[in-house]
Amino acid sequence: MSDTPDSAVRTYIQQHRAAFLDDLADWLRIPSVSAQPDHAADVRRSADWLAAKLKETGFPVTEVWPTPGAPAVFAEWPSGDPDAPTVLVYGHHDVQPAAREDGWHTDPFEPQIIDGRMYGRGAADDKGQVFFHTLGVRAHLAVTGRTAPAVNLKLLIEGEEESGSPNFRALVEANAARLAAHTVIVSDTGMWSETTPTVCTGMRGLADCEIELYGPDQDIHSGSFGGAVPNPATVAARLVAALHDADEQVTIPGFYDGIAPLTDAERELFAELPFDEGSWLNTAKSHGTLGEAGYSTLERVWARPTAELNGIGGGYQGPGGKTIIPSSAQLKLTFRLVAGQDPDKVERAITDWVAARVPAGIRHELSFGASTRPCLTPLDHPALQSVVRAMGRAFDGQKIRFTREGGSGPAADLQDVLDAPVLFLGISVPSDGWHGPNEKVELDLLLKGVETTAHLWGDLAAALRWKR
Amino acid sequence: MSDTPDSAVRTYIQQHRAAFLDDLADWLRIPSVSAQPDHAADVRRSADWLAAKLKETGFPVTEVWPTPGAPAVFAEWPSGDPDAPTVLVYGHHDVQPAAREDGWHTDPFEPQIIDGRMYGRGAADDKGQVFFHTLGVRAHLAVTGRTAPAVNLKLLIEGEEESGSPNFRALVEANAARLAAHTVIVSDTGMWSETTPTVCTGMRGLADCEIELYGPDQDIHSGSFGGAVPNPATVAARLVAALHDADEQVTIPGFYDGIAPLTDAERELFAELPFDEGSWLNTAKSHGTLGEAGYSTLERVWARPTAELNGIGGGYQGPGGKTIIPSSAQLKLTFRLVAGQDPDKVERAITDWVAARVPAGIRHELSFGASTRPCLTPLDHPALQSVVRAMGRAFDGQKIRFTREGGSGPAADLQDVLDAPVLFLGISVPSDGWHGPNEKVELDLLLKGVETTAHLWGDLAAALRWKR
Missing domain, CATH: 3.30.70.360 (Alpha-Beta Plaits)
Structure with missing residues (x-):
C-alpha cells in the first residue's frame, strides 16, 4: 500500500486545480475531429499541444508519432527503481464531430464551466480523462517526494479512436518494444454513476x-x-x-x-448494480426500451x-x-x-x-472501417485490486463495483500485441453525453480521477512486484 | 374541319420561332420552385411575367389570382361567335427544385439551346408546354384571318402543381363560374416518344x-x-x-x-405500343425492372x-x-x-x-400534402378525336395512339368541379428528364405543340358544335 497521506494529495490537487482546468479548456478548444478530413490539421495541432503539455508535466520523453492518418502522442517517464513494473496508459486526443446546430447550448469548441461541469466536445471523451493523468502523476511525486513515478509510466494517446483506430494496431505492432508494459490502463470508459463508483471489466x-x-x-x-x-x-x-x-x-x-452464453455469475454481477429503468432511460434520453428477447437492458448493452x-x-x-x-x-x-x-x-x-x-x-x-476487437479483462488480476483500492481512497471508502462498457476501444489490440492485461480506469458518467450535443465532464469526478492516479502508481508498483 | 392550310401555319411559326424561344428562355430564368419557401417571390414573379406575356399575346383578360400559397394566372379570350364552345387550358408555371450539384451540366435556371434542345428547369414540365399555347393561338388567328379564337379560350396556369396543388381545388371552386368550359385541355403530359405521337387518356x-x-x-x-x-x-x-x-x-x-381489374381491351391498347424494355430502361436511366407481380411494366406505371x-x-x-x-x-x-x-x-x-x-x-x-385524384378520360368523346386530328396534321399524318400517364395532376379536380371532360395535349417525351437534372424540351416537338393548337381550336369548335 502507498504511504501517501490522502489529505496531502487533496491539498496538492486543490492548489493546482485552476491551472489544470484552464489547461484542459485550452486543449478542448482544438477541434480535433478525426472523422472529418477538413479537421486533419486540428488533430495534428491537438497532438502537438499534448506532447508539449506532457513535456511540461515532466515526462522526459515526449514524441508525436505519425501514422498514415492522424498522429498519436507517446510519452515515457522511467521510474528510478530498477524493479518497478511498467504501465502503459491508453487514451485518445481526437473527438467526435460536433456542431452548434446539433443542439449544443454552448459552442462545442469553446468550453464553459457551468454548475461544476465543464461543457465542450471531448470534455469526457476523452481529453478530460487523458488529462487527469498529468496532474495525477505530479501529485504522486509531490506527496511521495519522488522525482520519478513509482512505475515506469508510458502514455500512448492516439488520434483516430473516433474513426475506428484504423492505424492503431499497426502503430502498436511497429512500436511494440517501446510500448512493452506489464499492465495497460485504459482511461476511456465510465462509471455506473456519480454515486456508484465502478471499474469496467470489458468493452464491446x-x-x-x-x-x-x-x-x-x-x-x-x-x-x-x-x-x-x-x-x-x-x-x-x-x-x-x-x-x-x-x-x-x-x-x-x-x-x-x-x-459463450452468459453465466449465472456474470448475470448476478450485473444484477447487483442499482439499475433503475426510469433513470437509465433518462440518461439514455430515450422513451422506451427495445432489444434482444431474453436479456435485460444491461445484458443487452454490455454482453450482447x-x-x-x-x-x-x-x-x-x-x-x-x-x-x-x-x-x-x-x-x-x-x-x-x-x-x-x-x-x-x-x-x-x-x-x-x-x-x-x-x-x-x-x-x-x-x-x-477498421474493426475493433471485443475485450474482457480477468477479474482475478492483482492490478485490478490496485485500481479498486486507489479508487476507493479517492471515493472516500465507497465500495467499488464492476461494470462493463457497451462502447468499443482498441484495448484489445494492446492486449493482443503487448500480451498484457488491460484494466480500465475511467471517471466519466453516463450523463456526460458522449458523442451527443452538450458533452461535459463533472469537475468533482475529474479531480477524483486525478486523485486515483495519485494513489495508483505506488499501489500498483507494490502489487505487481508481489505478483512477479 | 378547319380550313387553315397547314403550310401557312408552319410558315407563320417559323417566322416567329426565334422570338418565341427567347421569350420562353426568359421565363425559364425565373426559379419558380413552389416547394421551397425562399422561392415564393420567384413564383409570384413567374405569374406576373406570364400574365404580361398573355396580355401581349392578345388575351383581353389576364389576371393573377392569389391563393393562400402561390398565385395562378387566368386569361380569357372570348370568341366572336355566340355559338362557340368554351375550352379551358390547364398548365402550371411552378417548377421542381433544381440545383447545379444534382448533376446538371448547365445552370438549371440559365436555359441553353444545345443540339435542338432547350435545357432548363421547367423547359418541358411545364413552362414549355404552357408556352406553346401563346404562339399557337397567334398562328390560329393569323392563318384564319380571325381577330378572336374560334373557341372561347380560357387559360388557368397554376403555381403549386409541383407542391401537390394544395389550394387548387378551392381556387377552382371559388371561380367555377368564370372557369366554366365545355372541355378542359391539360397541357402537362407527354407522348410515347419522338417518333410515336400519342394522346394521353389518364393520369394517376x-x-x-x-x-x-x-x-x-x-x-x-x-x-x-x-x-x-x-x-x-x-x-x-x-x-x-x-x-x-x-x-x-x-x-x-x-x-x-x-x-377495377384491367380489362383485356385496356391491356391490348397498352400492348399495341412499341414497348422495348431496353429503351424504356434507358429512358428511366435504370438498370432493372421491379414491380407488382402479374403486371407488365406499362401496366405497373399507368394502371396500378x-x-x-x-x-x-x-x-x-x-x-x-x-x-x-x-x-x-x-x-x-x-x-x-x-x-x-x-x-x-x-x-x-x-x-x-x-x-x-x-x-x-x-x-x-x-x-x-394535398392529394390529387386519379383521372381517366372517356375514349369516345368527340373532342378527343379533334385533338387526334390536330396532332395528326402537326405530325405529318402519323397515326396518333393512346397512352396513359403514370404522373399526377389536378385534372380530376377540374373534371369534378367544372363537370367537363378532361383531355390531354402534351408534346414532352420521356427523355425530357422531368424532376431530374438536365430537364430539356425538344424544340421540334415544342413547335409541333404550337402547330397542333393552331389547328385545334377551329376543329374543336366544329366538333363540339356538332355534339351539342
Whole structure:
C-alpha cells in the first residue's frame, strides 16, 4: 500500500486545480475531429499541444508519432527503481464531430464551466480523462517526494479512436518494444454513476460498415417510372429492416458464432448494480426500451452484440416534397461485438448477406472501417485490486463495483500485441453525453480521477512486484 | 374541319420561332420552385411575367389570382361567335427544385439551346408546354384571318402543381363560374416518344405523406445504449420495408379497394405500343425492372397504384462514421393512385397502418400534402378525336395512339368541379428528364405543340358544335 497521506494529495490537487482546468479548456478548444478530413490539421495541432503539455508535466520523453492518418502522442517517464513494473496508459486526443446546430447550448469548441461541469466536445471523451493523468502523476511525486513515478509510466494517446483506430494496431505492432508494459490502463470508459463508483471489466468490439446503393443514373420522376424500377432508398430500408427478426436478434447467418452464453455469475454481477429503468432511460434520453428477447437492458448493452443504424440517407430531404425515385442511398451501420466474435468473420458474413439481398438493377458498394476487437479483462488480476483500492481512497471508502462498457476501444489490440492485461480506469458518467450535443465532464469526478492516479502508481508498483 | 392550310401555319411559326424561344428562355430564368419557401417571390414573379406575356399575346383578360400559397394566372379570350364552345387550358408555371450539384451540366435556371434542345428547369414540365399555347393561338388567328379564337379560350396556369396543388381545388371552386368550359385541355403530359405521337387518356392520382419519427431526445452513443433502445431511423426503415410484400404489392389494408381489374381491351391498347424494355430502361436511366407481380411494366406505371419512397434521412450522413443512435428520422412517401381509389380513404388507411407499426418509445408525426385524384378520360368523346386530328396534321399524318400517364395532376379536380371532360395535349417525351437534372424540351416537338393548337381550336369548335 502507498504511504501517501490522502489529505496531502487533496491539498496538492486543490492548489493546482485552476491551472489544470484552464489547461484542459485550452486543449478542448482544438477541434480535433478525426472523422472529418477538413479537421486533419486540428488533430495534428491537438497532438502537438499534448506532447508539449506532457513535456511540461515532466515526462522526459515526449514524441508525436505519425501514422498514415492522424498522429498519436507517446510519452515515457522511467521510474528510478530498477524493479518497478511498467504501465502503459491508453487514451485518445481526437473527438467526435460536433456542431452548434446539433443542439449544443454552448459552442462545442469553446468550453464553459457551468454548475461544476465543464461543457465542450471531448470534455469526457476523452481529453478530460487523458488529462487527469498529468496532474495525477505530479501529485504522486509531490506527496511521495519522488522525482520519478513509482512505475515506469508510458502514455500512448492516439488520434483516430473516433474513426475506428484504423492505424492503431499497426502503430502498436511497429512500436511494440517501446510500448512493452506489464499492465495497460485504459482511461476511456465510465462509471455506473456519480454515486456508484465502478471499474469496467470489458468493452464491446466494433465492425463499421458503410453501404452505398445505386439505382437510376439520376433522380427520376416517381410518377413516370414509379412501380416499375427498383428504388435504392427502398432497398436500403429493406436491408435495415431485415437485419433483425421479431425477437430483435440479428439475422445475419453466423453473426453469433463463438459467443459463450452468459453465466449465472456474470448475470448476478450485473444484477447487483442499482439499475433503475426510469433513470437509465433518462440518461439514455430515450422513451422506451427495445432489444434482444431474453436479456435485460444491461445484458443487452454490455454482453450482447448489436446491429445498429447510425445514419441513412437517400432522395429528397429538403422542405416540401419532391416526387422522385432517388438515384442512390447510403447506410452507415455499426455492429457491436462481444467476446468470442471475430470481426473479420463478422465482416465476411455481412458482405455475403448484403450481396444476397440487393436486387437486380441496384448496384452496391460496401466498405468497412477498421474493426475493433471485443475485450474482457480477468477479474482475478492483482492490478485490478490496485485500481479498486486507489479508487476507493479517492471515493472516500465507497465500495467499488464492476461494470462493463457497451462502447468499443482498441484495448484489445494492446492486449493482443503487448500480451498484457488491460484494466480500465475511467471517471466519466453516463450523463456526460458522449458523442451527443452538450458533452461535459463533472469537475468533482475529474479531480477524483486525478486523485486515483495519485494513489495508483505506488499501489500498483507494490502489487505487481508481489505478483512477479 | 378547319380550313387553315397547314403550310401557312408552319410558315407563320417559323417566322416567329426565334422570338418565341427567347421569350420562353426568359421565363425559364425565373426559379419558380413552389416547394421551397425562399422561392415564393420567384413564383409570384413567374405569374406576373406570364400574365404580361398573355396580355401581349392578345388575351383581353389576364389576371393573377392569389391563393393562400402561390398565385395562378387566368386569361380569357372570348370568341366572336355566340355559338362557340368554351375550352379551358390547364398548365402550371411552378417548377421542381433544381440545383447545379444534382448533376446538371448547365445552370438549371440559365436555359441553353444545345443540339435542338432547350435545357432548363421547367423547359418541358411545364413552362414549355404552357408556352406553346401563346404562339399557337397567334398562328390560329393569323392563318384564319380571325381577330378572336374560334373557341372561347380560357387559360388557368397554376403555381403549386409541383407542391401537390394544395389550394387548387378551392381556387377552382371559388371561380367555377368564370372557369366554366365545355372541355378542359391539360397541357402537362407527354407522348410515347419522338417518333410515336400519342394522346394521353389518364393520369394517376397522388397521396403525399411525410413521417417524422422521434426517439432519443438527442443523438446518443450507440455503444453505451445500442441494443436496448429503439432507433427511429431503424423504425423508419422498417416502415418502408413493410410497405410491400414479396410480390411488391402494397400491404396497407384497404389500399386497393375500389380498383377495377384491367380489362383485356385496356391491356391490348397498352400492348399495341412499341414497348422495348431496353429503351424504356434507358429512358428511366435504370438498370432493372421491379414491380407488382402479374403486371407488365406499362401496366405497373399507368394502371396500378404504388407506394414510393422519395426521401429518407436520419442520423449521421457526413464523411466518415459517427457511432450514434440518431434522435430522429424522416420519410417522404408518395402513393400513386388509380381510378377507383379515394385519396381520403387511402390517407386514413396509411395513418392507421403507420400508427400500428411504430413501437413504444418512438413518437411519430404524420402529415399529408394535398392529394390529387386519379383521372381517366372517356375514349369516345368527340373532342378527343379533334385533338387526334390536330396532332395528326402537326405530325405529318402519323397515326396518333393512346397512352396513359403514370404522373399526377389536378385534372380530376377540374373534371369534378367544372363537370367537363378532361383531355390531354402534351408534346414532352420521356427523355425530357422531368424532376431530374438536365430537364430539356425538344424544340421540334415544342413547335409541333404550337402547330397542333393552331389547328385545334377551329376543329374543336366544329366538333363540339356538332355534339351539342
